[in-house]
Amino acid sequence: MADKESLQFHMNLGMLINSAHRAMTKRFVQNAHExxxxxxxxxxxxxxxxWQRGDASQKELGDMCLKDKTxxxxxxxxxxxxxxVVRVPDQLDHRVxxxxxxxxxxxxxxxxxxxxxxxxEEVKKNIPDEDIEIFKNVLSSIIINLENEKG
Amino acid sequence: MADKESLQFHMNLGMLINSAHRAMTKRFVQNAHExxxxxxxxxxxxxxxxWQRGDASQKELGDMCLKDKTxxxxxxxxxxxxxxVVRVPDQLDHRVxxxxxxxxxxxxxxxxxxxxxxxxEEVKKNIPDEDIEIFKNVLSSIIINLENEKG
DNA sequence: CTATAATAGTTGTAGGTTCAACTAATGGCA
DNA sequence: TGCCATTAGTTGAACCTACAACTATTATAG
Known part of the structure; x- marks a missing residue:
């Protein structure tokens, strides 16, 4: 129903990212559920x-996932x-x-x-590797562009 | 703090899209607020x-924005x-x-x-136009790849 | 040493998303 | 005509997000 041209014509960058993000999230959960x-x-x-580090503080997790502490x-x-998971109070820093x-x-x-x-694999199907590279590059640039200097 | 290489090294595609999406959303709201x-x-x-069409049913809005009816x-x-906005009951189809x-x-x-x-403009800063084109192309492909054939 | 600032985390509120179950209205087929 | 499937929209529950206000702990400056 949605072909590539009509998608790009009708939707701007924000809407495209929004939709792609939701589609990926949904598919991941569906696949897990299956x-x-x-x-x-x-x-x-x-x-x-x-898993990578054995343990992590919530602050570290937020930094690594670029997520808000809340x-x-x-x-x-x-x-x-x-x-x-389990929360274990840090012995040295009682805030952590x-x-x-x-x-x-x-x-x-x-x-x-x-x-x-x-x-x-489902996400990347039919997309050339070099385009994926550029894609990730652009995403990183966007994140950096918007990182909270704000001024 | 986050440079492009470390971002790409530590984060996979899903996390990058997730973060970029949230960053854009946040910046838009901040700019509007200002x-x-x-x-x-x-x-x-x-x-x-x-605005484009003068009016639209909720179904049409969902289709155009790729959003769930809920x-x-x-x-x-x-x-x-x-x-x-105002909801006006459709005279011809009373479901709408x-x-x-x-x-x-x-x-x-x-x-x-x-x-x-x-x-x-803030989002696209320092990103070549041709990369943006590829970027939008990849986003469209991802959306199409994940469109709900599911099988 | 103490007042103050910074940091880690939690909570409340409001908005957005998904799923599933539901109502109401329309459409189609026998 | 009447039954049944489809369609448009709503609701409740559970999760994620952002903002702001809050507690508790640690760090720092005088």
Missing amino acids: SGLDISLDQWMVLGPI SVTRIIDTLEKKNL NRVILTNAGKQLFYDVLPVMEKTR | SGLDISLDQWMVLGPI SVTRIIDTLEKKNL NRVILTNAGKQLFYDVLPVMEKTR
């Missing part, structure tokens, strides 16, 4: 860095409710929570890896 | 097609609460609402146009 896994893309985004709080709330994966969290992480890979 | 205007990017996305319902709720702009809605639309333009 594999019997219950996880959102944002939960996955947070899980990754914790969002991190609530995502960790959800992950904790699902018994995928170290967030670590439970065994269930580690298991889920491994289970989701192929789902992520499948989604990635 | 001009004394109170509007979200999603509200703007819906206002545009109504989202459209709630955005129209908000716009109606702010007296920017025709959504039209109030005078305040038209005024806001015109006021926001330069804000949109400013945001667009």
Whole structure:
């Protein structure tokens, strides 16, 4: 129903990003669900860095995912409710929570890896690698352009 | 703080789109706010097609913005609460609402146009036009790749 | 050492998204 | 004509996001 020309004609950059972002998020969750896994893309985004580092403070997670501290709080709330992570108070700095994966969290992480890979392939289907490179480059530039100097 | 290489190294496609999308949305709202205007990017996305066509059903708005009918319902709720649009029952098909702009809605639309333009320029700063073209092309392809064949 | 600023995290409010279940109206087919 | 499927829109629940105001802890400047 939607061909490439009409999409580009009717939609500006913001709307295109908005739609592509929602489509990817939705497809990831659908693919996870088909594999019997219950996880959102944002939960996955947070899980990754914790796995990579063994643990991470909420501040560090926010920095790595470019997420607001409020969002991190609530995502960790959800992950904790699902018994995928635990908040452990930092012994040195009592303001800080170290967030670590439970065994269930580690298991889920491994289970989701192929789902992520499948989604990635569906997203990139029929798009030349060099265009993907430029695409990622432009995204990075946009993020940097808008990073909060604000003035 | 975030340079292009480290962004691309640490973040995958989904996270980059996610972050860029949020950054754009945020900047648009900030710019509108600085001009004394109170509007979200999603509200703007819906206002545009109504203005273009004079009126539109919620179904048509969803199609044009690639938004779920639930989202459209709630955005129209908000716009109606702010007296920017009105739902008018369609005389021929009683299932349908025709959504039209109030005078305040038209005024806001015109006021926001330069804000949109400013945001667009901030987003595209230092990015070559030909890269932007490829970028939009890739976004369209992704949307089409993920359009709900699902099977 | 103490007052003050900065930092980590939480909470409330409001808006946007998805899914699923629902109402109301229309369309089509026997 | 009457049953049934489809379509337009709404509602509730759960999650994510941003902003602002708040608590608690740590760092710093005088």
